[in-house]
Amino acid sequence: MIRAFHRCPGLLALALVTILALSGAALSVFPAAERLASPQAEAGLSVATLAARIQAAYPGVEQIRRQPSGRITAYWFDGNTPGAAVIDPATGQGVASADPNRAQRWLTRLHRSLFLGDGGRIAMAAGAASMLALSLSGAVLVARRVGGWRRWFGRLRGPLAGRVHVEIARLAVIGLLLSSASGLWMSASTFDLLPDGGSPPAFPTEVSGATGVAPDRMPVLQQTPLATLRELSFPAPGDPTDVFTLKTDRGTGYLDQGSGELRGWADLTGWSRVSETLYMLHTGQGAALLGLVLGLMALGVPVMGATGVLIWHAGRRGRPRIRGNQPAGRAETILLVGSEGGSTWGFAATLHAALTAGGQRVHIGPMSGFAPGRYAQAQRIILLAATYGDGAAPASAKGFLDRLRDTDGTRAIPLAVLGFGDRSFPAYCAFAKAVAQEASAKGWPELMPFDSIDRQSPQDFARWGRALGQVLGLDLALAHQPVLPKTATLTLISRRDYGAEVQAPAAILRFALPRVSVWQRLSRGGFARFSAGDLIGILPEGSAVPRLYSLASGRRDGFIEIVVRRHPGGLASSQLTALAPGDRVTAFLRRNPAFRPGRGRTPLILIGAGTGIGPLAGFVRGNARRRPIHLFFGLRDPQSDFFYDEELLGWREAGRLTRLVTAVSRAERPHHVQDALRGEAAEIVRLIRGGARVMVCGGRDMATGVADALAEILAPAGLSPAALKAGGRYVEDVY
Template identity: 80%
Template sequence: MIRALHRWPGLLALALLTILSLSGAALSVFPAAERIAAPQSQAGLTVAALASRIQAVYPGVEQVRRSPSGRITAYWFDQGAPGAAVIDPATGEGVASADPNQVERWLTNLHRSLFLGDSGRIAMAAGAAAMLILSLSGAALVARRAGGWRHWFARLRGPLAGRLHVEIARIAVVGLVLSSTTALWMTASTFDLLPDGGSIPVAPAEVSGETGFALDQMPTLRQTPVAELRELSFPYPGDATDVFTVKTDRGTGYLDQGTGALLAWADLTGWERVSETIYMLHTGQGAATLGLVLGLMALGVPAMGATGILVWLAGRRGRPRIRGNQPAVRAETILLVGSEGGSTWGFAATLHAALTEAGQSVHVGPMSGFAPERYARAERIILLAATYGDGAAPASAKGFLDRLSTLERAPDIPLAVLGFGDRSFPAWCAFARDVAAAAQAKGWPELLPLDTIDRQSPQDFARWGRALGDVLGIGLELSHQSVQPQTTTLTLVSRRDYGAEVQAPTAILRFALPRVPLWQRLLGGGFARFQAGDLIGILPEGGAVPRLYSLASGRLDGFIEIVVKKHPGGLCSGQLTALEPGDTIAAFLRPNPGFRPGRSRAPLILIGAGTGIGPLAGFVRGNARRRPIYLFFGMRHPNSDFFYGEDFPDWQDEGRLTRLVTAVSRGARPHYVQDALRGEATEVAELIRNGARVMVCGGRDMAAGVADALAEFLAPAGLTPAVLKAEGRYVEDVY
């Protein structure tokens, strides 16, 4: 609901909002420019002294005005001809033309009414209303994506367009809410939809009938600083019954032109002060700095419009269209999805179609939109939850566990949790397990026990579907066909071979950078942006599930590189290690932001074995800033699988690699990488105590041994791998 409320006003009103924001941003400059250019009042100058000076220069003066910027303008008649000028308060003389800036007038008419009068004002008011809706719904979506209002400035992940959209919104939303709200107030005031609330002093019953009292002797004018003046109107020449009218920041009064006496006075009402404050907040008149800030925030609208369209287009490509999706308030089955790359949404679409065909009313939405108060007719809730990284919530499930924890009690609606993951990874369906455990702790009734789907297996999904059908009393056959990611053709340009002597053929494969379309550069999709440690997915010929390999290069290196070991019976590894220069493969990119060295200058301790050296070598090669890097590399034998052995000396000479420690497991004295760590325990412990970051890549057994070794010699310092993980200083890419 919130997403639709945010999306459609933005798409439909984008052109109008762009005009509104750009013209508003341009107009925000004028109050500041006027304040800088205006001759400023002298300290302590009174209205009496100022009016006397102006009258001495322009005897036919009719009115003196002071704008919120401090500019003073006088209007007069000289032998029947009108005149006006910006006044220097020190002399009372005109120093500049009082004619309005033509550009400012044009922009004002565009901003207020599109040059269309009342109909244009209504259109711009509709634009302001759309901006308010977008701002409020956008703020709710940002909070949902970040995992709650408390995490408003949490670090983001995902494509560049989406991150830019949210980053701009985080900063600009306050200004946009303020600008749109004040614009709607001013429009309502223009059309007399708000009460006037103003006060006018009662006209004096009697005046002296005399004229000629000196301005600089009038008590009220002598007591009023110029800084408080808004307007001073002079009596009509020759009319002894007319009066001076003075308007200040405090109110309005009438002065006798023959005696200088104050005949009547009315203070500004609270309503007038509110209206004036709103005018100041919207236009910047009287608050030039605030106006410039709001103008800068308004520039975020076209930027968010452009990135929003890119995000919308990417979402349409990455998520299947679910036909007949019912509103949550009317659905019998609530189906919530936690997905990072989009594949779990495909399973949700298959389940939605099967349940709908069986006569069920089904709503599909993200887990981040969990709102049990809306599930008025729901008879069951089903969660399809993937896992991100080392057990974290995927993108569309951010904030779910926080929202569940704040509930006083779990919904009475039975729950089923289905986890998606890859059994070869240590954090196998960890997020789904956390969700199931949290639901059980809350006393949430169970529809089905927790189940899992390994590597997007259609067979596993069909098996679970039959179990669900049995519980619902319907025949449910789930026939899912995974939609593979859009791939790019990569051409092999070189290869380096290792391991033949020990019957473990391994190759470092280097592919040419593919040509990237403009739309992918804008979205950050495809191979437009990648870093060492990101993942490349390859679907082997005759296979149904893509295999993922860690990248040993970044975009700036100018090539795509992976390290592949041929596994007995391995379909994908066999095809890759058989490639020759000039051969091609179809591949896709999957970002892996959880396994990156970061921008800190703190030392890096890189630990890997076998093909796990790939991303670690990429980090070393990309270390142009000469950050201290200590690399621990485990291999079978230096003559057969010392991957990147010819590169390490050059990287050390260039300052990219501080120290290399190797461990050989097939020599006369078998030595593993965890043993190498123990041998350098004193130095490693000192580096970690001083803030070093540890990155581990390789097999699960190796990673477990490394964690045990670190736990041993870090214990005296009160540190453990778990503590380092909580601090973000220990990350793994384990298979």
């Protein structure tokens, strides 16, 4: 609900809010510029002294105004000719024209009314209301994403557009709330929708009838500091019944021009002070630095607008359109989806269509929207949950476990959990298993036993669908066709072969960069942006299931590179290792933000074996800043499968690689990478105590051995791999 409330104003009012923000940011510069350019008065100067100086220079002075910036302007008549100037308070002489800045006036009209009068003012008020709604709902969404208000500046993950959107939002939201709320107040004041803030004192009916007392002899003006002045108006020449009108930041009063006595006074009301404070917050008049800060925050609006559109577009592309989706309160079956990349939504759409065809009323939504109180007619809940990284909740299931823990299962709605994952990863369906365990612990009845789908297998899904159909008394045939991300054609430009001597053929395959569309460049989608450690999906001939390979290169390297070992019976690996230069494959890119070296100068400990050297070599290749990198590489035979042997030596000489330690498993004395770590135990402890980050890539058995070895090495120092993982300093990419 909140997400929709945030998205709708953003999309509908994007242009209006952008104009409002950009023009407001530009206007925020003028108060600061005015303060810097205006002559400032000496400390302690009174209104009486200033008035005398100006009257001496301009005998026909009619009014003196002081802006919150300290700028003083005088208006006078010289005979029948009007005049105005910015005044130097030290001399009373004019130093600059008082004419308003044309650019400022143009921007002000644009900002207030789009040059359309009252209709434009209403439109801009609607824009301010939209910005307020976006700020409030956005703040709630940010808190949800990072795990609560206390973790407001917590670490972000996910696609670049989403991270940029949230980073700017959590910095700018306070300023946008102030600007939009104060803007709405000013709009309401313009249309007299607010109560009257007070009125000046009654004009005096009894005056001395005399004239000629100079302002510098009036006690009230002598006691009024110039810093509090807003406006001093002189009586009309030759009219003994007129008076001086004094306005300060305390109130308004009248002074007898014949005696200098105060003939009436009205304090500024509390309501007026609130209005003036909001005016200051909105315009920066009187708070130039604050105005600049708010203007800077407003500059984030167009960036958030652009990234918001990208997020919306990616969401529409990732989620299939669901026809006949029933409201949650009327549905018999509730389907909730936890997905990171969007593929699980496709399976949910297939299930939704099959259940609907079987006569069921079905509602489908994200797991993050779990709300049992809304499921008035639900007879069952089915959760389709993928797993992100090392057992974490995927994007559309953030907060689900917390909501589930807050329930007690008393509604007694039977619940089933279906996990999606890849068995080659250690944390296979870990999040889905955690959901199933928590649901059981909270007393939710089990509709079906926990089950899982390996590598998006349509066959596994059809098998599970038949079991579900038996439970429901329906004939469910789930013929799912996976919807792959947008693919590109990659052309092989070179290959280097390894491993023949150890009966494990492998190759480093280098592909040319594919052509990238203008939209992909702007949105940084497809192969327009990628880094070493990201994944490419290859769809082998004769299979509907893609295979993922870690990239050994980044976009800046100018090519796409992977390391592939041919596995007996492996469809994708056999086809890839059989490619010749000029041959083509169809591939797509999948981000892998959890496996990044991160920024900074803290050392890296890279640990890999076999083809797991691929992304690690990519990190070393991209280490132009010469960050300390210690690489532990396990191989079978240096004469056969020493991947990147020449490059590693060159990178070490260039300072991109600090140290290389190899472990040969088929030597006279077999040595594995975990053995090499134990041999460098003291150095490992020293590096990790100094903040080093550990990155492991390779087979699951190797990764388990490495974790065990590091646990032994670190235990005497009071450290552990688990603690490093919790702190984001130990990451794995295993298969």
